[in-house]
Amino acid sequence: MTKAIFNKMGRRDVNDDLHTDDDETDDLHSSEVAAKAEKWKEHYSSSHRILFVGEGDFSFSLCLARAFGSAHNLVATSLDSYDDIGKKYSNGLSNVIELEERGCLVLHGVDAKEMSQHFFLKTQRFDRIIYNFPHVGFLYPENSYCQIQLNKRLLKGFLANAKALVKKEGGEIHVTHKEGDPYNKWDLVKKAEKRGLVLQQVVPFFKDDYPGYDNKRAHGKLSDASFLVGEASTYKFKVQTSNT
Ligand SMILES: C[S@@+](CC[C@H](N)C(=O)[O-])C[C@H]1O[C@@H](n2cnc3c(N)ncnc32)[C@H](O)[C@@H]1O
Numbered sequence: 001m002t003k004a005i006f007n008k009m010g011r012r013d014v015n016d017d018l019h020t021d022d023d024e025t026d027d028l029h030s031s032e033v034a035a036k037a038e039k040w041k042e043h044y045s046s047s048h049r050i051l052f053v054g055e056g057d058f059s060f061s062l063c064l065a066r067a068f069g070s071a072h073n074l075v076a077t078s079l080d081s082y083d084d085i086g087k088k089y090s091n092g093l094s095n096v097i098e099l100e101e102r103g104c105l106v107l108h109g110v111d112a113k114e115m116s117q118h119f120f121l122k123t124q125r126f127d128r129i130i131y132n133f134p135h136v137g138f139l140y141p142e143n144s145y146c147q148i149q150l151n152k153r154l155l156k157g158f159l160a161n162a163k164a165l166v167k168k169e170g171g172e173i174h175v176t177h178k179e180g181d182p183y184n185k186w187d188l189v190k191k192a193e194k195r196g197l198v199l200q201q202v203v204p205f206f207k208d209d210y211p212g213y214d215n216k217r218a219h220g221k222l223s224d225a226s227f228l229v230g231e232a233s234t235y236k237f238k239v240q241t242s243n244t
Pocket of ligand 1: 053054055056057060078079080110111112113131132133134135136137154214215216217218
């Protein structure tokens, strides 16, 4: 009879009086290789060190963590406190717990406009920094001057801080943003270029590409509600270098 014993490190101990057959050894080897193999989800690879900014209920970062099988390369952040995540979103805390179980570092109270000074983040450099649907919350009518100014200020602060935290070689900052009025008044690309970032690519964003992702309004009584994504795009920026 073939027997195998696994120790706590997941390695196989074979005693003198036990033997394994070659097929079993091959199966074990191929499953270890598969677990380590690079996995991709749309623009993102399991080998990328990724920072998520302005998460709502953490369902976007969790979608990538599940796709990769491991979240050890991921740092997911929210402006909301841990308590607020529990109050605002029906799946917020369970998503955070699953992310942490998968090895993700989850940080709360991280302001996109100041994150390059954050005690931990300032020691890190990322391959991808992702902010989906930046928005300050519905303080004034969406089309009003005040609301647009506040959203522009958020974008400006995020871009400057993300530039400091992204890897200069091969790093990318991704902003997913609605198209059309009033969102095109936020001047995303102009703001990025002013801060020494170069637009690499604009790709249409489809929520269905990210199973489990539940985009949140994140503000007021309807925090847990989704908003209509409609026509939206992911804008990919990199740091301008002497070669670009
Ligand atoms: C429209 S919601 C999108 C939430 C989430 N990214 C999603 O796609 O479901 C905008 C998010 O921006 C966050 N936010 C607003 N101001 C911020 C700031 N200064 N720093 C970081 N996040 C901020 C809000 O807390 C909210 O989670």
